Amino acid sequence: MVIAYHLSVHDDGAHMLGPDTFRVPRDAGFYDWRFGCEGVPHPATCATCGRKTDAEFINPGFRVRKRSRDLTVTYDGFVLVSLRFRNFCETTSWIHDVELAALPNDPAYFRFRPLRVIEFDAERRGTRFEEPCPECGKFFNVVGATPVWLRNVREPIVDGVFRTDLEFGSGHEQSPLIIIGTETAAAIKDFGFEKVDLKPVRL
Numbered sequence: 001m002v003i004a005y006h007l008s009v010h011d012d013g014a015h016m017l018g019p020d021t022f023r024v025p026r027d028a029g030f031y032d033w034r035f036g037c038e039g040v041p042h043p044a045t046c047a048t049c050g051r052k053t054d055a056e057f058i059n060p061g062f063r064v065r066k067r068s069r070d071l072t073v074t075y076d077g078f079v080l081v082s083l084r085f086r087n088f089c090e091t092t093s094w095i096h097d098v099e100l101a102a103l104p105n106d107p108a109y110f111r112f113r114p115l116r117v118i119e120f121d122a123e124r125r126g127t128r129f130e131e132p133c134p135e136c137g138k139f140f141n142v143v144g145a146t147p148v149w150l151r152n153v154r155e156p157i158v159d160g161v162f163r164t165d166l167e168f169g170s171g172h173e174q175s176p177l178i179i180i181g182t183e184t185a186a187a188i189k190d191f192g193f194e195k196v197d198l199k200p201v202r203l
């Protein structure tokens with residue numbers, strides 16, 4: 001039985017954190033570089049492992065590159081949506097369950113973030129947590145997001161947009177999965193948004 005859909009979008013070929021990086025001592029473990037800002041660790045990241053610590057960060061100069069798209073995602077895991085997609089959201093019952101934040105340098109797009117959280121079943125998936133960070137206490141690598149298994153969902157979720165409690169990927173790439181209801185998925189499909197993949201989540 002399909003209980004929801006996993007929505008994924010294609011990458012925008014850019015980083016929200018910006019173009020600046022700096023090298024760190026190799027004995028820090030992890031990568032030997034991090035995102036920076038004027039030669040110091042980027043304020044929206046953990047200085048030790050480079051994971052994002054501010055999911056609401058917006059680079060004031062950022063502009064979407066793939067401008068024909070309605071949904072796109074940066075390499076560092078920020079989802080951006082078009083005015084057209086925002087208008088679609090405004091016709092739905094879950095408009096107040098998502099955050100659509102303005103981009104100061106790009107009025108045609110918004111940073112999109114589901115506010116409702118759904119539990120991912122890491123045990124059932126066998127998700128691996130590697131390289132704990134002594135500073136932020138999180139893991140540098142969280143590997144194994146698909147196929148998606150959800151915890152505590154017994155019946156199909158019909159409407160709505162959620163993010164998983166876990167964030168997947170390595171370092172600055174880490175981001176939650178976007179999980180949507182079955183009717184929500186059908187509406188997105190009907191609207192014909194491009195470069196959007198919808199994969200069924202089963203019980």
Ligand SMILES: [Zn+2]
Binds near residue numbers: 046137
């Ligand atoms: Zn850290």
